[in-house]
Amino acid sequence: MINYNPKDWFTFIFRIHKADTVKKLFPMFIAMAIYSAVIAWLELEVFRLSEKDHIRNITAMHGLLGFVISLLLVFRTNTAYDRWWEGRRQWGALVNTSRNLALKLQAMLPAGHPSRQFFRAMIPNFAFALKDHLRGEIHEHSFEGLSPEEKAAVRSGKHVPNQVAGIIMAKVNELYRQQVITGDQLITINAQLESLADVCGACERIKNTPIPFSYSVFLKKFIFFYVMTLPMGYVFGLGYLVIPMVVFIFYVLASLELIAEEIEDPFGKDANDLPTDVMSGNIRKHVQEIL
Template sequence: MISYNPKDWITFIFHFHKADTFRKLIPMMIFIGFYSATIAYLEIEYWDLPDDSHVKNISIMHGMLGFVISLLLVFRTNTAYDRWWEGRKMWGGLVNSSRNLAIKLSVILKEESDRAYFRKTIPSFASILNKHLKDDDTAKQLFEDDHLSIDNHKHKPNQVAKIVFQKINDLYLANKITGDQLIILNHEIQSFTEICGACERIKNTPIPYSYSAFLKKFIFFYVMTLPFGYVFNLGYYVIPVVIFIFYVLASLELIAEEIEDPFGDDANDLPTTKMAENIKRHVEELL
């Protein structure tokens, strides 16, 4: 995730970050520029269309469709940002649940071996979930103990949550914690799987294909028809104007594509790796 000062306007205007949409759109912008130049040359020099040509009225269509495309892009970016923000809230909840579980166990548990066990397992859930959402391979074994191995062919976060609850249940059977304490600890463990499920819902449910494909086609054909009508008013200046309009519309779509999956490795995705490291550090401090 990019760290920046939101009050530094000069940096925003004149600095191009590697994740900036301008870099990604350069090839397409060059194509749009050549295309617009070709249409402008044909209309002005070759076809020699009169000022009262019906082609000039195409700009009326652009005025009507401009409102429609703006509504579609607003809905697209808002939906993508809602997914990004919900992912952030889920990971914020995971941080709080990990801390609360560590705080309660630090008071309840008296033996160092039990505290050391949870000192490793609680942060492991965040680390495994982070890799699970990024589709990265995880180690088959969490610790040095053979009986704590993780099966890569099964749901990894669920296995870690099960290991944590199994240990707490064993402590209850060994009379190291009471029934009331077991109920208190159960809430945090249950929240682990709820957060995992919510993150998987975001990860595995993209924007419907038909909507995304339609919007891309709409932007493309809208921009490709712009030179025909505006050549009459702008002449060859239509070239930079059309390129700029394409840059604005396509950039909004690219930004929405990037943030709709907040658990990837893009520059604006959530810093889940850093958050998992913070959970590990905080749990180790508490236990």
């Protein structure tokens, strides 16, 4: 994620940032400009279509459908943003869970009990495991304080966040059986323990479920034909000015689809993705402050 000052308009308007859609779409702008120029040249110079030609009124279709396309793009924007924001909320839930788990264990465990050291390492390990898991990666060096058997569990090719959650869950039940924590305390710590797998499942759901295939196909076909037919009608009123107009409209419509595609999977390393590296680090820092 890019940290930025949302009030700095000047830079936003005139600088082309690497995550800017202007940069990504630039080759397409050239293509659209050439296409529009060819259409304009054909209609104006080659076929010399008169003002009364029927093709002029194709603009009526663009007017009627302008509403639908706008609403669909806003629907697309909304659903993509909702995923991004839900991903953020899930990681926020992970932060809260990690802190509450640390706060409760710090209050429950006798001072100096060796399991403190265990949870101090293992709670943040879950966040690191999840972050890498969502990127399809495994980085053993990001874990702390694993015993040899635990390392083997992580390396075994099994689902890593599940393994880490299992290790934590087993440890808590062991402490309960050893009567280090009482049954009442086990009950109060239960919500945090199950939240680990819940956050993991929710993030996997966001990552693995793009909007339905049919919508994605339909929206792309719709944008394509809408923009490709634009110059045909507007050339009569605008002449060669149709070129910048088509490029600008294409910029607006395609940007919305492009940004939506980028943010609907928020766990990668794109410029707009959530800062899961930073957040995992913060979880480690705060848990170590507490425990």
